[in-house]
Every structure is written in C-alpha cells, then in structure tokens.
Amino acid sequence: MTDGLWDEILAANAAYAERFPYAGMEPLPGRRLAVVTCMDARIDPLQVFGLRVGDAKILRNAGGRASTDAIRSLAVAVHVLGVRRIALAQHTRCGMASRTAEEFQQLVGEATGADASFVDFMAIGPDQERCVRDDVARLRESPLLPESVDVAGFLYDVDDGRLRRLC
C-alpha cells in the first residue's frame, strides 16, 4: 500500500519540527495526572480535559478500559513519573459497546481465519456507567497502585463534547 500517507505524515512532521516549541521538556507530567481513554478518532484528550502538552500521561485503548496493559503503564506512571491522579473516561457511541465479547471473537475469527476465541476483547456491555465504575474500582483496588492515588471515572459525550463525572 503506497498511497503516500507515510510521506505526507513525514512532510507534515518536518513542518512541525521547524516550529517545535517543546525542546527540553521534562517527562514528569506537570499536573501529575494520567488520563485513560478510548482510541476513538473523535476524542482529543487534551482539548476534552482542558490540558496542555506536558500536563498528563495519556493512555488509550479500545474502550478506555482498565486493562492489564493500562495498569502496567499506570504503575510506571505513578511509581516512576510522579502521577498522583488518574481520570478514566469512556465515551458514548463507543464501538466496544456495540457488540458482545463473543461477537467480537466471531467477527475477528471469520475475518482472519485465526482462532480468536481466546481473546478477551473487553466489550463494554449494555451498562456503560457500570463498566466505568467497575474499571475505576479495578484501578482503586489494584495492588500495583497505591491507595493514595485519586481515581475518578467519567463518561464523555462525543456528540456535545461534554464530560460527566460518574464516580
């Protein structure tokens, strides 16, 4: 697939580097915050949360889930990089809430010919507010994250830009 997208990206990046304003910035996030949210293309976490480059660690996966990989990443963020607060934000009209785990397994299995029955797709299920609360509880109870870390759960509406705190 050589439609020039990589070249386009490198050209846009060269222009960005010409006016790069963040030289020498240190890795500790200024607001000691980590945000866990969905990979969804409609979400720009910095804009949604009113943050600037350098303010926060941003973690993203399908659904905005407190996955094992998110917890690995958050353990590093907290114990190495000074994070003291975690915001987990899922969103409305999420693809991960549109199908069951079994439907994802079947769909990916049929598309690839591979056995996808062993994959936990972390489908959100019909009650998304409950999913946010469960994921926040998973972070609060994780033995890899200290109790002193402040964890909050949000639902983001992709149609009006509004963030609602759930827990």
Next chain:
Amino acid sequence: MTDGLWDEILAANAAYAERFPYAGMEPLPGRRLAVVTCMDARIDPLQVFGLRVGDAKILRNAGGRASTDAIRSLAVAVHVLGVRRIALAQHTRCGMASRTAEEFQQLVGEATGADASFVDFMAIGPDQERCVRDDVARLRESPLLPESVDVAGFLYDVDDGRLRRLC
C-alpha cells in the same frame, strides 16, 4: 485528595463543549489510520503526525509497545472500524528505556509491598531501534491482523519534534 483538579477539568470541559465543533462525527477514522505511541506527556500525536481530530485511532501505553492490549484494540480498529494502516512510534528519552524489566519489578514491588515479579513491564532495553522493529514485526505477524494492513515503525525525538521512519 481534593485540590480542585477535577473541578478545574470539568470547568475547562464546559467551555470546550460550548464551542464544540465535532457534533455528529462518525467513528470511522478519516485516514483509516491507527497510531500506537507512548503515554508520554510530551507527545501530542495529532500535532506530531500532522493529523486532525477524526483522522486516526490513537493507542497509547507505556513505551508505545505492541502489547497484547494494543493488538486487541488494533484488531477492533481494523476489522470493525476500517483501519488499513498502523504507525507505531516510540520516542527518545523514554522512561521505559531507562530501566530493565527486573528493575521495574523491584521498584514497583518495593513501593507497593505487592509481588510485582509476575508483571511484564515491557521495558524497551538498550537497543530501542530494535525494539521498534520487533514490535512492528509482532503486528505484521499477528494472526489477528491481516497481512494487507500496512505497518510502519518510527522513532520520535522529543527534543526536536522530528519523526524518523525506521521500518
């Protein structure tokens, strides 16, 4: 911890929602692209890659690794949401390249009192270019992602803003 950060975020978000420009945007990423990169606070993937909201799925974890969770997310991105290209970008001065896996286990274990020896922290190791190539290979060879998906590997320099293609 009640220092008002959540209130500040909700106030900033309310201002964002007042001028929200993305109502009704559909979830299929306009450029059929997914970007996998690090959670690092210094990286704004949209600016680095010259993208706009709606163009790409953005996945982020500690290191910008092709983790099992990233592959779960990418399988959904490809088979449900039309993604045809994946860019994996790690970056210079990454915290995940500063320690060995064993050092992360020890550090988190000592900080929490928990047994962290079972956690794979996915440390990048001393040869980061090799890590990028290995992660790209993992995506290219994943049975959950079709061979037709175009995967490219990059290293991003957090000190000059430049993205370099490695593979």
